[in-house]
Amino acid sequence: MSAKTEIEVLRDEQPLHQFLTFRLSRVQAKLNAQANALLQRHADLTLSKWRILALVGAAGQTRLSELARIAALDKGLLSRNLKLMIEEGLVVAKQDDVDHRVQHLSLSTKGQDLFDKTLPKMRERQAKLREPLDARELDALSSALDKLEIAADWRGDDV
């Protein structure tokens, strides 16, 4: 019984393209491209901008740091995108007059309109994506994502 090389084991038991993370990143890339195409076509938005639009909209009023915290988005990314969106008149920023560091962010009417116009399309997409999944799968997927997210925080110092 000769020992198998790692490569043979991999080939036999779990080809790379079945690694959870590998598949995940493929799927995610595709979803990303899909969303970007959809947004471009309907709203002249990038995915990042759409997310920020939705986050600001849902929050009603926030600040950059809160968005970064809640959505785990990069501050730099937020700062740059918000700057653009403010220039485009989608978001309004109002300086706090007690703490001069913070800006209060909210959607302009234009931003709300764009959001209201776009959301149904995105909802429809979400529905299309969920459609092939039954309730049990959705549920399991959801809890699996939660657990993966937690496991992804672990820095494997012992491995």
Place this chain on the structure above:
Amino acid sequence: MSAKTEIEVLRDEQPLHQFLTFRLSRVQAKLNAQANALLQRHADLTLSKWRILALVGAAGQTRLSELARIAALDKGLLSRNLKLMIEEGLVVAKQDDVDHRVQHLSLSTKGQDLFDKTLPKMRERQAKLREPLDARELDALSSALDKLEIAADWRGDDV
């Protein structure tokens, strides 16, 4: 019964940060960072290089276009990374002598060694990631990924 605005509906029923795709991209970003950190620490590899190493290793002998097809990786990405990996002596490229366009790729001994050295760490990580998931969840996650990948190919021309 006043109609709710889209924003209210969103807030009530399905906040953005619960959108499947949003969570997916967050989880994926974290997993990515985790993998990169692990690889940096143990093997001086990027995630892309590791994947290519594993793909070439598992295939035994391939060509760029085959990798692109199988793994749905970008040709440019592959070309650049392979060029580096060939320089680093991890991969050997041998020109086909009938079709002068194609290069046959395989791992060098050094590449194999690196792969054999790294795979257990990566496997351990995969195991750690799967660990908190029960069989039902793993199963659902797997089939959900397949279904999502299919659904992600749909370009919503009717939406």
Place this chain on the structure above:
DNA sequence: ACAGAATAGTTGACCGGTCAAATAAAAAGT
């Protein structure tokens, strides 16, 4: 045999996301 399509791979341009440093203001400690 030859023109045009297809295929393999490389390269350049660009863009989004990430990280770290810089700036600025406020809070906390002494």
Place this chain on the structure above:
DNA sequence: ACTTTTTATTTGACCGGTCAACTATTCTGT
């Protein structure tokens, strides 16, 4: 009051991934 630390945001540098254009070679159809 004054130095240090923390917090909020901006900016610069960089890197990976994507897309399109380009080169080189082979295949196909007439």
